Amino acid sequence: MTPRPLTLITDNWYDIRDLSNLSGKIEELIRDANGPHWAVWVVSALLGAIGIVAFIGGVAIINIWIERRVVGRMQSRLGPNRLGPFGLLQPLADAIKLMQKEVLQPKAADGLVFSIAPIAFTVPGIVIMAVLPWGRNMSLARLDVGILFILAMSSLGALAVFTGGYGSNNKYALFGAMRVIAMLVTYEIPSVLALLGLVLFSGTMDLADMVLFQEKFWIPLVLVQPLPFLIYFISSSAELNRTPADLAEAESEIAGGYHVEYSGMKFGLFYAAELINAVAISAIIATVFLGGWWFYKLDELVPGWMIFIGKIYAVYFLFVWTRGTLPRFRIDQLLAFAWKWMTPMAFANIIVVAAEVLIWDETGASAGLVLPLYIAFNMLFAGVLIVAWVRFMGPRFSRFPDRLRYFDRIDVPSLPAMRAPAPAAAAPKSGSGAPARSASEGGGDLRGGRLVGGPRP
Amino acid sequence: MPIKSEPVEVNIGPQHPSTHGVFRMVAMIDGERITDVKMIVGYLHRSMEKLAEERTYTQNIPFTDRMDYLAAMTSNLGYCLSVEKLAGIDVPERAQVLRVIFAELQRIASHCMATGAFINDCGAWQTPVMYTFRDREKVLDLFEMTCGARITTNYMRIGGVAFDVPDEFLPALDMLINDDLPFRFEEYDQLLVGNEIILMRARDVGVVSPEMAINASLSGPMLRSAGIAWDLRKADPYSGYDQYTFEIPVGYNGDSYDRMVIRIEEMKQSLRIIRQAVHILPGGPHKTEVPLAIRPPAGEAYSRVESPKGEVGFYVVSDGGAAPYRWHVRAPSLINLSVLKEMTVGQTIADAIVTLGSIDINVGEVDR
């Protein structure tokens, strides 16, 4: 191994690049001390869990600030900037406020269900973090079926939202709950199919192996699979309740939806869990599409988990961006979008990917030759599909034209009251005012003057 | 095999983020579809029309601020016009032009608010609201510069305007209408008018047919979106609107999207009017001196102006005393709201919110 410029990054236990060395050291220590063999597992599990929970705690605090500042910038305002440097303490103040608030529970609410929902909503986001590869050997639980685990867990989150909406015994909350359920059924399919393409291409369901695949061929999978990236991004933003698809909350329609009855820290838990879930989904995208902790040669200089967190926040910025930019779909439009566009596209993509993998396996061509070809073809394929859909299947509006007409003079029709000027009736009092100025303009055909805009197309 | 479903009665408002104040509608909803809507108004009723009978004509001007508090200038103007008509007062030329400038600035401010709030009802996460508010603030800065108030301006007077504009007003206005706002309106065009999601959400939503619009006596962008070219500034010019060149944008479809686009286009036309008005702004007095406690001769007068929301008309009856004998306001918000049921029944609850947002009601004016 070549000598490194910094003494910190050797393969010793204090190497910050790879925290797995630390747990390896602990394992050695326990073994030397003749500790029971399960203690190794317990200690490393605890270490990883503490690390992840600490990260999540930080995320829940920091992301509130990031989201508000970034969206503030997008909305040409400053965002929180008073409390602490750059307003960094604002989330803490918000958390303290939420803790102090009384947690109200509607009398007719379904007590236990109502209370369990925020907790159940928080769990999946945290559990997903456990299977992610944070560095070269840094997964708390390395599963053969990591991708399936992620999909399974993220589908449970929607069920928790339903629980909250149903338990509140509020019509708005029930609307939100039913929308969540409808969206879950709809968006599971394209997101599973999108990830299936990646699984086919990389030949593994293990998240760590997927990162290693990308490291081996020196290519982030988003380049090879642009269409699944789009599909997964859109469907996960629907699962996350973020703005183009925040139908379960729909502040302007159903006044907050499933969490309309929650207050105090129960609401705070929903709020924090939403951010945690967003980070979890960003982390999934960063792992499977962007190469996780790997970034060309950078991971020799910078700890892998830092690269990973950087990628997470790059994806998270995309989520904030769409949230700050786009209005909301209607529920039927969103569902139609998923069924009529994303699902067929995902299927088409799977067929293409399967063919590509087959060709690669059969010809045994070198990666350097095959991958650029595949990148070019898949980019073109995605572009053609999107353009074709917009052109031929996109939203149609029944009545056109869109453009307005402009009039610079208006032919005034005379209104019925003005047509028969009866001076005595119009001005009963002998005032000097001119109560019926328009009366003198009388005459003219009412019917002809009405639709001065001309016949409708 | 039809699936049996139970309609649910959902109470939207008066405490709801998208009812633009304390308007309440009780909707029967079957699934996501609205089968019936009951409109309930009156939560902001302040009995202004009755109160006005106890106050002098000048004292009534602040009431008009508080009706449509997003377009105080035009309400002021309409009321002052009616009293002037009743009392036969002439308004000096400079005051006429100043009135036009401020009425059109107010139209920009109000349409900014309406557009932003409408997109918010479409579900955008506050961004368009912030953009339009930013531009509205600049207009309100000009108001503050002139009369000290931003919302409830109380600027028009019987016989003119309350104050002449300060020296720094015209340069500031020049910068606003030539450098700032045209660029912003281009931005709205890019951000909103071609936006696919807004098209999907607002096209064919809340459709008003021309017949319905006329039968319900709608006015303003509601009427023009239905394809009827009607604007009081052209049809019944007041305050010298006939000397300006401008155009009335008219839609084809009568849907929410047309109303939004018409508002954006009207803001551009308002800029045109203001530019011409600044150009011809004459010197001279800004006000005809009238006694504070003016006693118009007995009689009645109705005068109407094109407020941002439609035709706002003031009907004043005088018995020769210092206070009006009867005062009635034709509030465009209330009358435009009256077709809400026809517009929303059969749509989804999300469409109903969009429709309500596109009507651009102001509950202060609905309830008075």
Added chain:
Amino acid sequence: MITDTGIVIAFYVIGASTVVSALMVAAVRNLIHAVLFLVITFTGVAGIYIVLSADFVAMAQVLIYAGAISVLLVFAVMLTPTGDRRNAETSFQAPALVLAGLLLAVVVFVIYDTDWRIASRGQFTTTASSLGRAFFSPYVVPFEVASVLLVAAMVGAIILTQDEDEEAGHAA
């Protein structure tokens, strides 16, 4: 035979919670609560699969049963008129009991009849790929038959729910 203490504890904890929540599904009177208990049951079954090192099956269990099937049940409950949403107030109680008893008898019979081969703990293979091979080589016919059956069910569901008025509206 599983001898690892941790695994044994995990098995009993998961098993107990699964059985209890399965009982609660039948016992609670609120249908939505029953569905939520069913979700716990499904998740518990997935836990048992994990104890048996069948990761893929466990994840599929959570994804399909806890995630999707329970959602369908929620839909079914929500489409039920409010008055009928009471668990256990039905005239099918007695037949259901009989059916459940018969099912139990079958399961018990199978358990006793099977010649259990106790595998020694060998090398674990990834279950996903071996399952995939099994589906596409020895069991390809049942697999395809199942998919045809599902398509038939789907077409049937579409025909059942199609509204004649709506169809006429589309044609017009």
